[in-house]
Amino acid sequence: MLDLDRLPLSRKQLLSIGQATARINLWHGSVRSGKTIASLLAFVIAVATAGPSGLIIICGRSLQTIERNVLEPLQDAALFGPLARHVVHTRGSTTATILGRTVHLIGAADARAEGRLRGLTAQLAYVDEATLLPEGFWTQLLARLSVPGARLYATTNPDSPRHWLKVGYLDRAGELNLRAWHFKLADNPSLSPEYVADLAAEYVGLWRRRMIDGAWVVAEGAVYEMWDEDEHVVTDLPAMRRYWVGVDYGTTNATSAILLGLGVDDRLYACAEWRYDSRTKHRQMTDAQYSAAIRQWLTTWRHPAEQAPGVSPEWVFVDPSAASFSTQLWQDGLDNLARAVNDVRDGIRSVAAALAAGLLYVHESCEGLLSELPGYSWDPKATERGEDSPIKRDDHSTDALRYAVHSTAHEWRHLLTPHQRQEA
Known part of the structure; x- marks a missing residue:
C-alpha cells in the first residue's frame, strides 16, 4: 500500500523516516525542503503499526491548516499512491480516518486550546508547524502521550533562536528522547532549479535566512533593512492601471x-x-469626521499626469480592529470596504519582498510614511521572549502600507521574479 520506491525521496528523507523512533521526532528547516513529506510518511507508518491503545491526534494552528498542510497532501494520489484512498475526511470535521484508524484533529490557535487535551491518553501525535503553537499546548500534548512507546512527530520552519521550541527542546536534544533532522532546499530532489530560484526571490532579509537557508536567526535592527531612500523614493508617477x-x-x-x-x-x-x-x-476627530476627510481626499487627489481629480480604488482595506470606523465608512457610501489582512509578520515579509525586488516605490509626497520607514525596527524585548514583533511606535503609515500591500499580494506576487531579473 505504501511504496517508498515510487517517491523521489532523498537520502536524508529516507534516513529520517527510518530513524523516527524517538519519543519526539522533529523535522525543521527551509520551506519546500521535503521535511513535510518525510514526516507524514513516518507518521503513516506509525499509524499502520500502532496498537489499539491510546488516541491518535493531529494538531495544527487551526483545523483549516491541518486540512491544507496534512490531510490534503495525504489524499494526493500523485504523492502517496494507493494510500490516498485510505485517508478519509469530511471538510470541517474534527476527525479523520487514516488506514481505518480514527484520528482526532485539534486546532491550537491560543493557550485556551490546552484544555482540549486534558483527560486524553494518546499514543501518536502529529504536529504541523510546531513553532506556531502555544508552549503550554505542546507541553500538555507531551504529557498526554503516556502509552508505552508513544511518539510525537512534528514539523516546523525555523523561528527565533530564543523560541521555546529551540531553547527547550532542539538545544537539549542530547538530554531528551528526541531526534531532529534539519532540511534545506537541496534536500528536496523533486524541485526544479527554476522553482527554487522563484521561491528564493520571494524571501528577503530575516525570512530568507529562515525560510530559504533554514537558520534559526534572531530578528534585529531595522525591519526594512533593504530600504534606500535614494532608490525607493520617486518624484514622478507613471500612469496607473489599478x-x-x-x-x-x-x-x-x-x-x-x-x-x-x-x-x-x-x-x-x-x-x-x-x-x-x-x-x-x-484635537481628536470623530469617526464621521475621519470618514468625510478620507472620502474627500479620494475625490480630490489628482494624478500628476491626469487633468480630472478623483480616484476610485478597487478596495479600501481597513484596520480590522476598527469596526466602528468601518461601519461609518459603509454608512457614508464607501461600499468597496474589506478587512485588511493583518498577519503582521507575513505582511512585513510582503512589503520587504516588494522593496527588495525593486517592485515597490514611495512618492515623495508621502511624508508620514517616509518619516516612519527608516526607523521601523524590531522590538528587542520581544526578541528576548523569542518573538518577532516591531516596536509599536511611529508605525501608522507603515501599517497602512502593509495593509494595502499584503492584502493585494495575490495580485502582484507573480511580478517579483521578473523584476529581480531585470534588476540583475
Whole structure:
C-alpha cells in the first residue's frame, strides 16, 4: 500500500523516516525542503503499526491548516499512491480516518486550546508547524502521550533562536528522547532549479535566512533593512492601471491612509497619503469626521499626469480592529470596504519582498510614511521572549502600507521574479 520506491525521496528523507523512533521526532528547516513529506510518511507508518491503545491526534494552528498542510497532501494520489484512498475526511470535521484508524484533529490557535487535551491518553501525535503553537499546548500534548512507546512527530520552519521550541527542546536534544533532522532546499530532489530560484526571490532579509537557508536567526535592527531612500523614493508617477487603499485607524494615535497604485510599468507605488495625528493637532476627530476627510481626499487627489481629480480604488482595506470606523465608512457610501489582512509578520515579509525586488516605490509626497520607514525596527524585548514583533511606535503609515500591500499580494506576487531579473 505504501511504496517508498515510487517517491523521489532523498537520502536524508529516507534516513529520517527510518530513524523516527524517538519519543519526539522533529523535522525543521527551509520551506519546500521535503521535511513535510518525510514526516507524514513516518507518521503513516506509525499509524499502520500502532496498537489499539491510546488516541491518535493531529494538531495544527487551526483545523483549516491541518486540512491544507496534512490531510490534503495525504489524499494526493500523485504523492502517496494507493494510500490516498485510505485517508478519509469530511471538510470541517474534527476527525479523520487514516488506514481505518480514527484520528482526532485539534486546532491550537491560543493557550485556551490546552484544555482540549486534558483527560486524553494518546499514543501518536502529529504536529504541523510546531513553532506556531502555544508552549503550554505542546507541553500538555507531551504529557498526554503516556502509552508505552508513544511518539510525537512534528514539523516546523525555523523561528527565533530564543523560541521555546529551540531553547527547550532542539538545544537539549542530547538530554531528551528526541531526534531532529534539519532540511534545506537541496534536500528536496523533486524541485526544479527554476522553482527554487522563484521561491528564493520571494524571501528577503530575516525570512530568507529562515525560510530559504533554514537558520534559526534572531530578528534585529531595522525591519526594512533593504530600504534606500535614494532608490525607493520617486518624484514622478507613471500612469496607473489599478488602485487600492490601506487605512490604519487611530484615536489618540495618528490615522493614516495610503493610496497604493499598480503602474503600467508593473510596479507598485505608494502614490499618496492622507494622515491626521491628533497628538500634534491637539484635537481628536470623530469617526464621521475621519470618514468625510478620507472620502474627500479620494475625490480630490489628482494624478500628476491626469487633468480630472478623483480616484476610485478597487478596495479600501481597513484596520480590522476598527469596526466602528468601518461601519461609518459603509454608512457614508464607501461600499468597496474589506478587512485588511493583518498577519503582521507575513505582511512585513510582503512589503520587504516588494522593496527588495525593486517592485515597490514611495512618492515623495508621502511624508508620514517616509518619516516612519527608516526607523521601523524590531522590538528587542520581544526578541528576548523569542518573538518577532516591531516596536509599536511611529508605525501608522507603515501599517497602512502593509495593509494595502499584503492584502493585494495575490495580485502582484507573480511580478517579483521578473523584476529581480531585470534588476540583475
